[in-house]
Amino acid sequence: MKKKFYITTAIDYVNASPHLGHAFEKVQADVLARYHRALGEEVFFLTGTDEHGAKIARAAEDAGIPVKKFVDKNAKVFQGLVKALNISNDYFIRTSDKEVHWPGAQKMWKALADSGDIYKKQYKGLYCVGHEAFVTRKDLVDGKCALHKKEPEIIEEENYFFRLSKYSKQIESAIKSDKFRIVPSASKNEILRLLESGLEDVSFSRPSKDLSWGVPVPGDSEHTMYVWSDALVNYLSAIGYGHSDAKSRSNLKRYWPADVQVIGKDILRFHAAIWPGMLLSAEKPLPKILFVHGFISVGGEKMSKSLGNVIDPFSLIEKYGTDAVRYHLLREIPPTNDGDFTYEKFEERYKSDLAKGLGNFTARVVNLGARHIMGSFAPRENRKTKKEIEETWIHYRKSMEEFRFDEALQAVWGLTSYGDKFVDESKLWELPQKDRKKFNLYIAELCTILANIALLLQPFLPETSQAIAKQLGIKLEDKKPRKFKLKKGESLFPMV
């Protein structure tokens, strides 16, 4: 049986428009999904939206539209982003989906309750009337809410709690032993430090009177599930958890545990502590790898609405194309550290790497070849080229295993640079007149290089890969091309 690969992204909170950071996460996950598909694995790739909570209910109210309409509208925007980025997800889950998600969330709740890990407790907190919500001490300045300049009231309410403390040790050992691996190690260490002092139980519900926009607690209509008990379960409900039909059961059995869960560093704690705690309580295996990416700043400043520097991925895609945006995010932004975005750097990379690099190399080879060779011809590689290609693949695979997308791309560009040198050193353009046989051999050699580049780039720049394959007259599904038939095409990356 084929190896399976289940990968998820965090689900996005739909209270605001997507920005470049959202795009970054999707693209990273997509590269992994496509890479594993290319390896022949049976991939299930999940992404989606988190649509519950008082914040959204309030945002909808401010906008003057019913909550359901509000989330439908915003979810569409996020789905639009996924499409615009050419993300190859197999499913898009929405936590407001009563058919698909709710049964899963409620089943999880019952599972936790059956394990004796759900209990009721008085919760005492600082309630800000302005927020219509509890605030933390962090939000206070001189004892007053920083936003509303009012002293918060101390309010007690009864909530359900999840006995997370019980699983502290188990989670710690799973992370330490890498059975539940957290990438990068900085994130792993951060969470281990937290675990050293043990985890506290977490509040898992809110009174329905305060939070009605969410999944009802099973058997207690007075309470609504709070974010963790609801949202985290999406990773399971999307593959059938909570459903008893045959297909759901087999999907769940087939795909869980997730092989990689991609998240941002802001939600590390929830995915590395609460989520594994829930899974342990429900007697489900833990995900294999939690991959934590950093944030994107803009010109050294935090991307934020108040600074007005939010980068809109849609307009970037519209101007430069999907693959150019994908390339930039994967090549320029380090996979697990914070990265910086500026339009200047974007254009610089676009010009040097894409237009003058890959695009120009492809054009010079295909144009020259197509002009002089009409028929089809077989691939060829001399010893040096063969070695170059092999080494590129080794470097590339190693980088992919380490989630170093930037390094993998660097390796591919080494191959285009090799090809450019090959053209120059052989003075390829003189050969049709001087040595026709040699010319044919060299073109075959260069096409072999290009075919490998197309294959290497498949997970990263799917459209570009296809475009190269089309100009070479090959099919990428064949893995190893048997013969080429050149056809001049459009510029891969026109100068803008």
Place this chain on the structure above:
RNA sequence: GUCGGUGUAGCUCAGCGGUUAGAGCGCCACCCUCAUAAAGUGGAUGUCGGAGGUUCGACUCCUCCCACCGACACCA
């Protein structure tokens, strides 16, 4: 405050005990003309954040300091 991360050429980063510290981009010069006025070759640029220490030898290990970033728990 505590804990952690980062600090290497103008930019993005690699190197992490051992010859004159590297790559790509950018810059300058040369050169080719097949190609998207692209490619190729050569070159300049670094007190490897600072100060001490360990060592025959440190960008690489230790201590202290500085700068930036993050976490410090329920952010509803």
